[in-house]
Amino acid sequence: MNMVRLTIDDREIRASEGITILEAAKSAGITIPTLCYHERLNPIGSCRMCVVEVDGQSEPVTACTTPVADGFVIKTQSDRLYHLRQEALKRILVNHPLDCPVCDKAGACMLQDLTFEYNIQAVDCPAPKRNFIPSYQTTFIKHWPERCILCLRCANACKEVQCIGAIDVTDTDDGPQLTFNRDKCVSCGECVQICPVGGMLEKKSSYRWRSWETTKIRTTCPYCGVGCQQLLHVKNGRIVQVTGVEDAQPNKGRLCVKGRYGFDFIYSEDRLKTPLIKENGQFREATWDEALDLITRKFKEIIASHGPDAIAGVSCARSINEDSYNMQKLFRAVIGTNNIDHCART
Amino acid sequence: MFLVIGSNMTEAHPVASTFLKNAVQSGAQLILVDPRKQKLADFAQVHAQIKVGSDIAFLNSLMCVLIEEDIYDHKFVESCTIGFKELKEKVMDYSPEKASAICGVSPDMIRDIARRLAATRPCMLCYTLGITEHTCGKNNVMSTANLQMLLGNMGVECGGVNPLRGQNNVQGACDMGALPNVFPGYQKVGDLDVQAKFEKAWNVDHLPGKVGLMIPQMMDGLVTGAVKAFYIFGENLANTEPDIKKVEHELASAEFIVCQDIFQTETTRFAHVILPAAAWSENDGTFSSSERRVSRVRAASLPPGEAKPNWWIFKQIAKRMGHDWQSDSAREIWDNEISQLAPAFAGIKYSRLEGDGLQWPCTHDQHPGTCFLHKDGEFTCGLGQFVPVDWTPPAEVADAEYPLVLSTGRRLYHYHTRTQTGRCKGLNDLLSEETADISLDDAKLLCIEPGEIIRVKSRRGEVTLKARITPEVPKGMVWMAFHFREACANWLTNAAFDPATLTAEYKACAVTIEKINA
Secondary structure, three states: OOEEEEEEOOEEEEEEOOOEHHHHHHHOOOOOOOOOOOOOOOOOOOOOOOEEEEOOOOOOEEOOOOEOOOOOEEEOOOHHHHHHHHHHHHHHHOOOOOOHHHOOOOOOOHHHHHHHHOOOOOOOOOOOOOOOOOOOEOOOEEEOOOOOOOOOHHHHHHHHHOOOOOEEEEEEOOEEEEEEOOOOOOOOOHHHHHOOOOOEEEOOOOOOOOHHHOEEEEEEOOOOOOOOEEEEEEEOOEEEEEEEOOOOOOOOOOOOHHHHHOOHHHHOOOOOOOOEEEEOOEEEEOOHHHHHHHHHHHHHHHHHHHOHHHEEEEOOOOOOHHHHHHHHHHHHHHHOOOOEEOHHHO | OEEEEOOOHHHHOHHHHHHHHHHHHOOOOEEEEOOOOOHHHHOOOEEEOOOOOOHHHHHHHHHHHHHHOOOOOHHHHHHHEEOHHHHHHHHOOOOHHHHHHHHOOOHHHHHHHHHHHHHOOOOEEEEOHHHHOOOOHHHHHHHHHHHHHHOOOOOOOOOOEEEOOOOOOHHHHHHOOOEOOEEOOOEEOOOHHHHHHHHHHOOOOOOOOOOOOOHHHHHHHHHHOOOOEEEEEOOOHHHHOOOHHHHHHHHHOOOEEEEEEOOOOOOHHHOOEEEEEOOOOOOOEEEEOOOOEEEEEOOOOOOOOOOEOHHHHHHHHHHHOOOOOOOOOHHHHHHHHHHHHOHHHOOOOHHHOOOOOEEOOOOOOOOOOOOOOOHHHOEOOEOEEOOOOOOOOOOOOOOOOOOEEEEEEOOOOOOOOOOOHHHOOOHHHHOOOOEEEEOHHHHHHOOOOOOOEEEEEOOOOEEEEEEEEOOOOOOOEEEEEOOOOOOOHHHOOEEEEOOOOOOEEOOOEEEEEEEOOO
């Protein structure tokens, strides 16, 4: 890979040929504001927040789409750029209500943060209210066209990342709008995770929370064998949302519909809460001591009269390694049989 | 390049499938081998729509072409494998013309696929239960390995044979020795040194040296009386095992059943004692994924009521039977026992699992983990052993009385018997009932309308459910899942097993379909 030399904000940088100004700046620890750009997507270049000045070029360029070249001298901060970014934000805010107090995304919204950072107090002339096509929703996700800033992250993620292509941009009399193909959509929620504003939101949890109220706990998905890394958003000891861990192996932020929305079975009222012992064909609640004593007594009796091989066990391929380890240890070391198996053969 | 055989990963391993599709969109080739025109068919350059249970004939024929046209990897075969002569003798019997009659793929397509495989390296072969859930499951797996060795696609990144494990921790349950023939880390039962090591570590005088029973043998034993007590931890056998009537008879025959679970299930009905367990996200621990990656699982909320971590329950039973186990958390169990006793996990400690986890083998503290196995063609056993195998038909094939083949699997919106996904808000809205997926041709022949309630019958049982008429399914096939109790495919499936692995033939049995209002 050929390397090029360039200067960003008076710092000399070496970068691989072919990468963008944004990537080169990032690798040098220099932050350029972005909104539509996402590391997991090809550059979109729709928001113009990442404009930078390149010496010798009269007009600023978007850092996310412009490749570095040898000798570039780049400025990421200037009065002109500040003003251009303010203008870019105002163009977006003309069509985006400042309804942050009632928006689920408040506190985790890139537009909210940038509006604050660029000190935009008000938008001079809000656009007349547009006629939105009825918003798209499934049982888990909902599009809020009023808040959509048409950055196209969601459409590109649906196509590039999930390879589904359920989201398109359609020109209407009221300008471009997102349209959704219900037959293609599988409610994976990638669009929700990647939306920088409150344009795509979850419908799953009946609980209300603000992002700053939740603790984020990294864990591994309980469904298939891929081992996706999840971030559990927990408020008051209860999971309210699940997202994919960006940059994590093996899933790089992605989840499927079960991984993202299949978490609340643990809160079901049907959960077993006490040991149960069957008497006269009916289960009755029991204490742990009763249940464990009964099991131990039966096992001892069976071992005494029929030998340890008259006991067999099936472990669980859903539970943690340490559970399976202890179960096989119980069978081998305590009961004295290798009659331990699990569903690997089914 | 990818060769995907017997894997509907879009529904069963959705996130893995996105990476494969990304690669295809970036120029990788995909050859799909599957009886159904499933989603991956839209991405594949070639879709070999083989008949159910004809995998070995198809794979042997690919190898026949590779050898006949002399386009296999001579260097790899000569330096890294043994048994080529025997393999050659066997596969030369499977000319594309002969195999075509068995698998239904044209001789031209077989030759085309073989040439594509020879021309592009490396190629990753991915399989799932479409390969293993047959009476010839073990031989199917052997065939995939034979093919990849013949192509020299072993021991390289993006190559190899990649089984996508069905459940989040089925890899881990194997790794932990929840198998009748191995201790944790695949150390063999019957090996006296291994036995002595575990006897010392577990502070017991004697460990059993005789290989134990596999699940189907245990279930048989419940009926014969050889097995008196059955301890079922987190499995809903009454729905997941083939031939539900038979399974329920077996469970009902048990003298004493302990179920340890998070819910009452169809299986817990047969229990004498039910123990309430902590669920995912209610205790700390680890899962091991398909790629042998050990990742952390963390507690986020408390178990309900008196529910307890499973490891704790086993420890309490051990204690009552006179064994005082020291480890008192999942972390202590892993760090102080598992990684001490299994060389493959020796370098894995909780302190090293904070980020992306580690892929075993990971043999010491500084070991970075192992991304792919058999590097440089060095196999665990030394040289790679070709194991030539013959095609055998499924145990039950279509006939005049039961003229269709039932194949089963999973659908995207639910997981197994819905003990979990059925209790998640919203998932039932996305898929609320089972369907019998049938072809346009068969629907037309029997005058079945989309969504019409039909009866599907096998020699073992019958279910009534909606017909889903779809181009995904070829003529002559019915496809169903096992997510919903009433219309569970396992009322129909055949309890015929691979003789070595005792994996059941969920992928093929004979059925007939009938209109209810004929």
